[in-house]
Amino acid sequence: MKLRDHHSIEASASPDDHIHGRGLRMTGQRRAVYDALMGKRDHPTAVEVFMRVKGKVPSISLATVYNCLETLTDCGLVKTVNHDRESARYCPNLAEHAHFFCESCGGVTDIPLRAKRRAHDIWELPENVAISHHEISFRGLCPKCAKAAARKTTKSK
Amino acid sequence: MKLRDHHSIEASASPDDHIHGRGLRMTGQRRAVYDALMGKRDHPTAVEVFMRVKGKVPSISLATVYNCLETLTDCGLVKTVNHDRESARYCPNLAEHAHFFCESCGGVTDIPLRAKRRAHDIWELPENVAISHHEISFRGLCPKCAKAAARKTTKSK
DNA sequence: GTGAATGCAAAACCTTTGCAACTGG
DNA sequence: CCAGTTGCAAAGGTTTTGCATTCAC
Numbered sequence: 001m002k003l004r005d006h007h008s009i010e011a012s013a014s015p016d017d018h019i020h021g022r023g024l025r026m027t028g029q030r031r032a033v034y035d036a037l038m039g040k041r042d043h044p045t046a047v048e049v050f051m052r053v054k055g056k057v058p059s060i061s062l063a064t065v066y067n068c069l070e071t072l073t074d075c076g077l078v079k080t081v082n083h084d085r086e087s088a089r090y091c092p093n094l095a096e097h098a099h100f101f102c103e104s105c106g107g108v109t110d111i112p113l114r115a116k117r118r119a120h121d122i123w124e125l126p127e128n129v130a131i132s133h134h135e136i137s138f139r140g141l142c143p144k145c146a147k148a149a150a151r152k153t154t155k156s157k
Numbered sequence: 158m159k160l161r162d163h164h165s166i167e168a169s170a171s172p173d174d175h176i177h178g179r180g181l182r183m184t185g186q187r188r189a190v191y192d193a194l195m196g197k198r199d200h201p202t203a204v205e206v207f208m209r210v211k212g213k214v215p216s217i218s219l220a221t222v223y224n225c226l227e228t229l230t231d232c233g234l235v236k237t238v239n240h241d242r243e244s245a246r247y248c249p250n251l252a253e254h255a256h257f258f259c260e261s262c263g264g265v266t267d268i269p270l271r272a273k274r275r276a277h278d279i280w281e282l283p284e285n286v287a288i289s290h291h292e293i294s295f296r297g298l299c300p301k302c303a304k305a306a307a308r309k310t311t312k313s314k
Numbered sequence: 315g316t317g318a319a320t321g322c323a324a325a326a327c328c329t330t331t332g333c334a335a336c337t338g339g
Numbered sequence: 340c341c342a343g344t345t346g347c348a349a350a351g352g353t354t355t356t357g358c359a360t361t362c363a364c
Contacts, residue, residue, distance in 0.1 A: 020364095024318080024319090025318065025319070025362085025363050025364070026363080027318095027319065027320080027362080027363070028362095029319080029320070030319090037247055037249045038249050041249055041250065042265070043246040043247065043248050043256070043265040044246065044247060045243075045244035045245065045246055045247075045353090046244060046245065046247070046353080046354080047244065047353085049247065059320085059321075060320085060321080061320070061321045061322065062321095062353095062354090063320080063321070063322075063323095063354085063355075063356085064319080064320055064321065066353095066354065066355075067319075067320080068319095069247055071319095072247075073247075076251070077251075078247050078248065078249060079247070079248040079249075079250070079251060080245055080246075080247055080248075081245065081246040081247065081248050081256055081265070081292070081294075082243060082244070082245045082246050082292075082294075086202075086239060086328095087202035087203060087204065087239070087327090087328065087329090088202065088203065088237055088238065088239045088328085088329090089200040089201065089202055089237075089238040089239050090194055090200065090201060090202075090203070090206065090226055090229075090230075090235050090236070090237055090238065091200050091235065091236045091237075091238050092194045092195050092198055092235060092236075093198065093236070094233070094234075094236060098280050099200070099238055100282070100286065103289065108199070108200040108238070111280045111281060111282055112280070112281045113279060113280060113281070114278070114279050114280065114281055117278070117279035118279075119279070119295075121271070121274070121279060122270060122271050122274035122275075122276070122278060122279055123255050123268045123269070123270060123271065123293070124268060124269045124270070124271055125257070125268055125295065126299075126300055128300045128303060128304070129257065129295075129297055129298065129299060129300055129303060130297045130298040130303045130306070131295050131296070131297040132260065132296055132297040132298075133295070133296040133297070134293070134294065134295045134296065135238070135239075135292075135293075135294050135296075136280070136291070136292075136293050136294075137238075137239075137291065137292050137293075138276075138282065138286075138288050138290070138291040139288070139289055139290040139291065139292075140286055140287045140288040140289040140290070141286065141287040141289075142283075142286060143283055143285045143286055146285060146286060146287040147285070149287070177339095180343095181343080181344095182337085182338055182339070182342095182343065182344075183338085184337080184338075184343090184344065184345080186344080186345070187344095202328090203328080203329080204328085216345090216346075217345085217346085218345075218346045218347065219328095219329090219346095220329085220330075220331085220345085220346070220347075220348095221344080221345055221346065223328095223329065223330075224330095224344080224345080225344095243353095244352085244353065244354090245353085245354085
């Protein structure tokens with residue numbers, strides 16, 4: 001298992017370089033959205049970003065903010081939290097487990113917890129929080145689709 | 158840290174008992190929705206459940222399916238995946254981390270990964286999956302709100 | 315100059331709500 | 340009986356889309 005690296009941003013590479021590296025253009029809107037996110041290191045929604053950016057680029061539209069956020073995410077400059085705008089799904093498995101969503105076939109698989117492990121073994125959760133729910137999701141290609149993708153890549157080379 | 162137990166369903170307790178235990182009624186719709194979920198142990202959306210149940214209870218409406226799914230979830234008979242129907246949020250922290258969502262104040266906090274730990278240390282992920290993203294979210298009360306809630310409970314006793 | 319990006323408005327989508335009618339215990 | 344549930348239709352909120360206009364390179 002390998003996690004694709006979205007995080008390898010050298011301090012030297014500017015946002016512009018990242019954007020240009022993908023053959024994209026650095027526009028005033030993209031810069032403003034990026035600055036709005038970096039200025040306050042919180043977790044704003046698209047609408048909150050929109051309101052912040054309005055001050056600097058009054059003509060900007062909400063659709064453009066969504067656009068810019070998607071572009072920045074694709075370039076690895078920003079992470080999207082709660083991107084699950086798909087429908088909620090319901091699961092009769094009541095044991096503690098995570099879910100794997102295949103981006104190719106759309107399948108959802110249960111991922112069991114290894115014996116004797118608990119979530120706070122690996123995350124630095126504050127001692128005094130009261131946790132009521134937790135949700136762990138992985139996205140990528142399931143074994144079947146990963147194999148199919150590998151076959152295609154090999155052929156095309 | 159304690160995880161509230163949603164999983165302690167004894168084999169002896171029927172769905173009816175669970176529903177009745179909460180002072181609620183077991184209706185034909187609730188039973189049909191429950192059966193549709195237990196019949197195929199997959200992860201259907203509300204609309205998919207709706208389509209399955211239509212065959213048995215033709216008069217059922219989608220709103221009722223949503224209703225039943227919520228009730229069953231509240232009773233601990235079913236788990237909801239992807240319940241994050243809040244807006245997507247955007248995060249400038251590119252290091253690997255989880256998020257904590259406070260259900261009281263709405264705040265979002267970054268939860269860092271403990272040093273030298275990796276997600277597959279605790280979940281039994283298949284070897285041959287290609288993971289592109291993963292998202293870990295905890296929900297509950299942040300330290301500040303947990304303290305406030307505890308104070309209120311103590312007083313009212 | 316030219317394709318990429320924007321702005322606008324409208325559409326799409328999932329989920330919730332209000333309310334009259336119905337029903338399980 | 341009667342509070343809890345349902346069904347319907349309409350509203351709500353977030354995100355996407357289509358297209359003419361503008362702009363970065």
